[in-house]
Amino acid sequence: MEGIFAGAQAKVRIPVPSFLAMRCRRDLPSMDRLPGILVGEPRKSTRLRCMKADKEITDGHVMITFNHDDLVNSVEVREWESGKSLNDIAAKQGIRIRRRYRTGHPSESSQDDEDPPHNILEKIIWDKEVEVSQFKWRIPHDALNKAIDSAPPVRDFVGALKASYQRTGLPALIAEVKKASPSRGVLREDFDPVQIAKAYEENGAACLSILTDEKYFQGSFENLEAVRRAGVKCPLLCKEFIIDSWQIYYARSKGADAILLIAAVLPDLDIKCMIKLCRELGLAALVEVHDERELDRVLNIDGIQLIGINNRDLETFEVDISNTKRLLEGERGEIIRRRGITVVGESGLFTPEDISYVQGSGVRAVLVGESLIKKSDPGSAIAGLFGRDVSI
Numbered sequence: 001m002e003g004i005f006a007g008a009q010a011k012v013r014i015p016v017p018s019f020l021a022m023r024c025r026r027d028l029p030s031m032d033r034l035p036g037i038l039v040g041e042p043r044k045s046t047r048l049r050c051m052k053a054d055k056e057i058t059d060g061h062v063m064i065t066f067n068h069d070d071l072v073n074s075v076e077v078r079e080w081e082s083g084k085s086l087n088d089i090a091a092k093q094g095i096r097i098r099r100r101y102r103t104g105h106p107s108e109s110s111q112d113d114e115d116p117p118h119n120i121l122e123k124i125i126w127d128k129e130v131e132v133s134q135f136k137w138r139i140p141h142d143a144l145n146k147a148i149d150s151a152p153p154v155r156d157f158v159g160a161l162k163a164s165y166q167r168t169g170l171p172a173l174i175a176e177v178k179k180a181s182p183s184r185g186v187l188r189e190d191f192d193p194v195q196i197a198k199a200y201e202e203n204g205a206a207c208l209s210i211l212t213d214e215k216y217f218q219g220s221f222e223n224l225e226a227v228r229r230a231g232v233k234c235p236l237l238c239k240e241f242i243i244d245s246w247q248i249y250y251a252r253s254k255g256a257d258a259i260l261l262i263a264a265v266l267p268d269l270d271i272k273c274m275i276k277l278c279r280e281l282g283l284a285a286l287v288e289v290h291d292e293r294e295l296d297r298v299l300n301i302d303g304i305q306l307i308g309i310n311n312r313d314l315e316t317f318e319v320d321i322s323n324t325k326r327l328l329e330g331e332r333g334e335i336i337r338r339r340g341i342t343v344v345g346e347s348g349l350f351t352p353e354d355i356s357y358v359q360g361s362g363v364r365a366v367l368v369g370e371s372l373i374k375k376s377d378p379g380s381a382i383a384g385l386f387g388r389d390v391s392i
């Protein structure tokens with residue numbers, strides 16, 4: 001595989017997703033986890049190497065054009081070229097979640113035995129790495145491309161949130177279709193995702209969030225597809241632990257209108273490239289943060305429209321809704337307002353007081369699961385959550 005090097009002002013076209021690269025090259029360096037950006041043998045050269053856009057790889061394939069400078073100047077690329085591992089690079093950005101496979105290949109040694117997962121989020125990610133690598137081989141790229149071609153059109157997720165806020169004067173609701181969670185166990189036994197989705201829509205939800213992780217949340221991509229096929233008009237967020245651009249294509253093929261990117265898991269360059277990919281596919285990206293450091297990282301990335309502040313610490317499960325207020329105070333809140341970024345308050349919202357508390361902090365949308373799904377009638381629980389009927 002030949003590397004290409006572009007001159008100072010040239011554009012570098014990079015094939016995404018990385019799974020194609022993985023099919024062509026088995027000797028990828030650890031950085032192949034970045035979404036299709038870094039391939040080749042960086043240690044042998046100080047020059048940036050990108051995969052040559054040859055026909056076999058690019059046929060019928062979405063290409064993303066990166067400004068050459070974006071890549072060369074990226075800290076990750078420079079560090080990678082000097083031989084650092086992805087986990088080291090991520091750790092320098094304050095990311096505590098480590099990846100399981102140092103080389104990116106499940107066939108090679110993992111760190112399970114020496115140093116098992118430190119917390120539940122890390123465990124979820126390690127399992128997800130295995131799951132995604134298996135899926136990628138099972139669903140060939142051509143099939144995925146065809147599925148995307150025949151997928152229903154993307155709806156405007158951010159537009160739906162803004163319209164709802166303007167209509168009601170209350171934070172727009174992203175109602176979560178969630179059967180279970182690792183922190184709370186099974187939330188609802190009689191779980192019919194389509195029925196619940198319709199009830200949420202009828203009762204004023206602006207958008208829906210559909211859990212697709214099976215192992216920890218008892219969700220599925222079938223649920224996402226079924227809700228989309230049932231004619232629900234609310235735009236859909238695919239609630240998945242995304243670590244690879246392949247998953248974004250997959251979510252799109254199943255009818256998602258938006259995806260979630262978790263800053264506690266993804267290095268900056270992953271977030272940048274995934275956002276770019278979302279734009280190419282017409283998807284919205286909800287970028288989730290939990291603390292100031294993550295928010296600062298995300299605010300340094302161009303093109304972010306939607307930031308989620310999770311009140312739940314995914315490493316410890318502790319929930320504290322004052323987290324939203326703390327993060328939006330001062331200059332950070334100012335920057336967000338100036339840029340017109342929509343902030344979503346996530347998790348632990350149960351009462352009209354909770355809603356007005358986060359609204360007062362600057363939130364224009366809320367993501368709510370447990371407090372609705374546990375009620376005998378989740379649809380009519382929406383009016384109870386907001387203190388009034390928000391469907392009119």
Ligand SMILES: O=P(O)(O)OC[C@@H](O)[C@@H](O)c1c[nH]c2ccccc12
Nearest residue numbers: 310346347348349367368369370371
């Ligand atoms: O059920 P709650 O406390 O209302 O939370 C909903 C949502 O915020 C939560 O499910 C969530 C937020 N971020 C996540 C990331 C992965 C899985 C789940 C989540």
